[in-house]
Amino acid sequence: MAHKKKTPDPIPMPQNRPQRVERSEPVERCGHIDQPLLLLTMLLLCMGLICLFSASYANAYAYQGGNSTYFIFRQGIFAAAGVVVMLVLSKMDYHKLHYWAIPALLIAMLVMATIKIPGLKNYWVTINKATRWIQIPGLGTFQPSELAKVAVILSFSSLAAIFGKKKMHTLRWGILPFMFIIGIFAVEMLWEKHLSGTLIIAAIGMVIIYFAGANLFWFGLGGIGVAAAGIWYVRTQEYAMTRIKVWLDPFIDPMGAGYQGVQSQLAIGSGGLFGLGLGQSRQKHLYLPEPANDVIFAVWCEELGFVGAVVLVAVFALLIWRGYHIALNASDRFGTLLAAGITTQIAVQTFLNLGVTTGLLPVTGASLPFFSYGGTALLIQLAEMGILLAISRDMPAPREG
Numbered sequence: 001m002a003h004k005k006k007t008p009d010p011i012p013m014p015q016n017r018p019q020r021v022e023r024s025e026p027v028e029r030c031g032h033i034d035q036p037l038l039l040l041t042m043l044l045l046c047m048g049l050i051c052l053f054s055a056s057y058a059n060a061y062a063y064q065g066g067n068s069t070y071f072i073f074r075q076g077i078f079a080a081a082g083v084v085v086m087l088v089l090s091k092m093d094y095h096k097l098h099y100w101a102i103p104a105l106l107i108a109m110l111v112m113a114t115i116k117i118p119g120l121k122n123y124w125v126t127i128n129k130a131t132r133w134i135q136i137p138g139l140g141t142f143q144p145s146e147l148a149k150v151a152v153i154l155s156f157s158s159l160a161a162i163f164g165k166k167k168m169h170t171l172r173w174g175i176l177p178f179m180f181i182i183g184i185f186a187v188e189m190l191w192e193k194h195l196s197g198t199l200i201i202a203a204i205g206m207v208i209i210y211f212a213g214a215n216l217f218w219f220g221l222g223g224i225g226v227a228a229a230g231i232w233y234v235r236t237q238e239y240a241m242t243r244i245k246v247w248l249d250p251f252i253d254p255m256g257a258g259y260q261g262v263q264s265q266l267a268i269g270s271g272g273l274f275g276l277g278l279g280q281s282r283q284k285h286l287y288l289p290e291p292a293n294d295v296i297f298a299v300w301c302e303e304l305g306f307v308g309a310v311v312l313v314a315v316f317a318l319l320i321w322r323g324y325h326i327a328l329n330a331s332d333r334f335g336t337l338l339a340a341g342i343t344t345q346i347a348v349q350t351f352l353n354l355g356v357t358t359g360l361l362p363v364t365g366a367s368l369p370f371f372s373y374g375g376t377a378l379l380i381q382l383a384e385m386g387i388l389l390a391i392s393r394d395m396p397a398p399r400e401g
Contacts, residue, residue, distance in 0.1 A: 031393065075374075109184060155181065159178075185198070270283065284299050339388055
């Protein structure tokens with residue numbers, strides 16, 4: 001009688017084998033703000049206030065009736081208010097900013113267009129042949145380009161999140177609407193002779209479009225178009241060409257267009273390795289033009305030297321790295337684009353300011369975040385840090401093990 005072939009016993013499975021998950025579990029959120037970002041922001045704010053007082057008291061004493069604390073007192077008020085705003089915004093649901101995106105865009109466009117409206121033009125203030133500020137009775141001056149930067153970040157992030165990755169990969173949805181918005185702001189800012197603001201807004205917009213998944217071919221064509229428009233503008237505007245010439249050699253007009261570049265380089269060179277000491281700058285005593293604004297980094301270098309400059313650049317680099325870290329780990333598309341836009345604004349503005357002060361770039365008039373005098377700008381920057389902190393609070397919590 002033939003024996004039946006014995007069927008082998010089934011191979012025993014390990015008892016600790018992971019079971020198949022039939023339903024995805026809800027993602028656990030971090031629940032707390034990014035402490036490194038908060039510490040870096042507060043560190044830069046404190047460094048900026050100290051540097052501003054040192055850089056501004058000579059000018060304040062000379063031009064503000066002997067009140068050497070004129071600039072630091074006003075900046076301190078906005079700094080305190082900005083910290084409160086930052087902490088409040090860090091606790092909010094940043095998704096509600098979707099509702100403010102388009103209204104902020106329209107308001108920014110209308111405010112900047114008032115420079116061409118008869119009657120309202122009288123409220124605009126011209127400084128050094130550039131009309132970039134609006135006089136608000138009882139409150140001082142306000143630079144509308146700061147509002148435009150926020151409007152571009154909010155609107156671009158909101159629109160790109162709504163369109164989705166598939167639409168953003170097309171020319172019709174992923175490039176043309178955004179280039180149109182950048183073009184409107186570029187025209188309005190060039191009315192003000194505000195080239196640095198145009199560059200910053202263009203850079204913010206391009207980075208958000210890139211993060212949103214724009215087709216690289218169309219993205220490249222858009223970038224070439226922006227660059228071509230910038231070259232055309234520089235070549236056709238006399239003041240822009242003058243800045244290029246004095247950038248290449250500021251000593252061709254050391255007492256005119258090249259004065260700022262010459263004095264900035266003298267201040268930086270005087271600092272040496274360790275600087276002259278905090279508060280001991282000589283160039284800030286009515287030699288440096290606007291030492292509390294565009295060239296405040298030169299005062300920092302003169303007083304704290306090369307070592308102090310490296311420390312400052314390192315702190316900014318850490319802040320920018322932390323911002324992009326939050327962008328790449330945000331819980332949703334809108335948070336990623338919003339964080340990337342805010343971080344790009346800080347990064348580009350810092351790069352332009354340091355490049356201009358050290359002579360690596362032509363004079364553009366970009367302020368140094370958290371350092372340059374300007375209460376409204378500081379308040380907006382701290383508010384943006386609050387939005388970044390809110391995005392970090394909603395990041396997925398790290399897994400154990």
